[in-house]
Amino acid sequence: MKECGTVWLAGGHIVDVDRGTVLRDHNVRVEDGVIAEVGTAAPPRGARVIDVAGRHLLPGLISCHTHLSLVFPFADFDPAEPGVLTAFRAAQRAYEALRAGVTTVRCVHEQNRADLFLRQAMGRGWFRGPRVFAAGQAISTPGGHGSTIGSVLAGGGEEFHRAALAELAAGADHVKVFINGGIAAAGEDVTAPEMSDEEIAATVRAADEHGAYVVAHAGHSTAIRQALALGVRSFEHVYDLDEETAGLLAAAGAYVTPTLCVTRSEPWMRAHDFAEATIENARAQNEVHLRSVRNAIKAGVRLVNGTDIPPGDDVGGVPAVIHELELLHEAGLSRLDALRSVTTTAARLLRADTRIGRVACGFAADFVAVTGDPLADLAAMRDISLVVHAGVPIREDLR
Structure with missing residues (x-):
């Protein structure tokens, strides 16, 4: 091709x-x-x-929080799904993202490491899709937020270090972990910490050994401060971010992918048969999430565009990546900085700002x-x- x-x-x-x-x-x-x-x-x-x-x-456009392989609703996830089926689903979404204008994606967990195989197929000219910066499989504690979507499960510093090295050896560009709970299931708590200092530090050490970095699913300021102090510099969602922590993120030059889509896409969620508990979780977090993003904007945190839902999916008549762009602007990001969030700032996060x-x-x-x-x-x-x-x-x- x-x-x-x-x-x-x-x-x-x-x-x-x-x-x-x-x-x-x-x-x-x-x-x-x-x-x-x-x-x-x-x-x-x-x-x-x-x-x-x-x-x-x-x-x-560059989407920095992409899942090409997730199934909706989450209850339909099959941990035993053959990799070839995962790849077909991911490939279709990759092509839809490309047609929507997303020429580069940062994947932050794919079942069966579908991102690594898609990238290989595109490199051989077998398939046309966006440029892929891959995470392979994310790493989660047993029972943690990522434990029900095919993540690698680990406990303790040694296991997290070993699991991170395995993804990097397979070809991952970064390592994804979950430092907080989320809003995907009934009873989840975004304030609940899910990793110890030892586990975070071990993951950061593995990434440093490969010239990579750690991406953290992050729900609450306490865990964000913990991970920031241990060397994490890329945070996702930040559902509950206070002004002090936002200031620390800005001072450290960290990046945040707010994924406002997650709490502001109820019609899309209903169209994809999400559980009522998941929709209610998103609705309940809506205003806190918006306030958190405004805190990040006020502090001068580097924000990048990421959707969590497939970036080429239609949300209210526009691709999700454009929906997120508009949400960031409505939250207070200037038009120029909103455009940078999906171009130059995103490229710097990916350490590819001399190429894309x-x-x-x-x-x-x-x-x-x-x-x-x-x-x-x-x-x-x-x-x-x-x-x-x-x-x-x-x-x-x-x-």
Whole structure:
């Protein structure tokens, strides 16, 4: 499926998500999937051209909290499911995410390590999907929040260290753990801690040994402070985050993926037959979650876009990744920082900010195009009409 050679994207208004400016009527030359030139030079006669005249061109979107293999409702999870079935489900969601404009995903737990196998299949040209930063299987304490979704179970520092090394050896880019309870099942408590200092420290040590990092499902400030002190720098959900802890996260340069979708997508949950207890948990956490994200914004925490639900799924008429973008803006994030949460800031979290997340020379030729200017009105992101991944057009609605 790899498409080589030269292609031009002509006449677009390029959104510079670093400076918050627009370069009008510019052309982009792509060579073998990489941006080779951005300027006003015209494509030569006979060149392959994608006409983006009049549209705003942005980097492809990055989703930092992705599960491609989860089944809904959660009660349908089969721990004995053959890996081939998991891979088919994950592949379909990956392709739907790509068509929605998500050109890179960070997976944070996949049953049967489906993310690692999808990445391998895409690398061999057998399948077209987003670029994958993989976690393999998450690691959970027995009976913990991740214990019912196919995570590796561990107890004590030695077991967590060994389990983390196993995922990294298999090809994971980061390690996912659960430091708090969640809201998936009746009786869960987001304030309940689930890992000891020894277990967190051992996981961080394993990640450090491989030049990787730890991603923590995090529900409450107490456990967040515990994990932050032990070297965790990436936190998911933060359902209950106080101002003091938000300040500590900002001072440490940590990243938070708020996943506001989780507590603000009730119609989607009902359409997927979620248990009433799960829906009620999300509803009950709704306002506390929003206040927590506002605390993070006020403190200047680095926020990135992640949905928890498949990023290409329709939520209220838009892909989940756009729903989350709008929710972050409604919570108080500026339009520019909301766009950065799904491009440049996300790329820095992934340690790939010299390769993805910008429309600039030397970067991957990942693009989305919209009719309006999202710096003026974020609603423009609802109208993605073009998706290009590594120089290959995936979707062109105005052809």
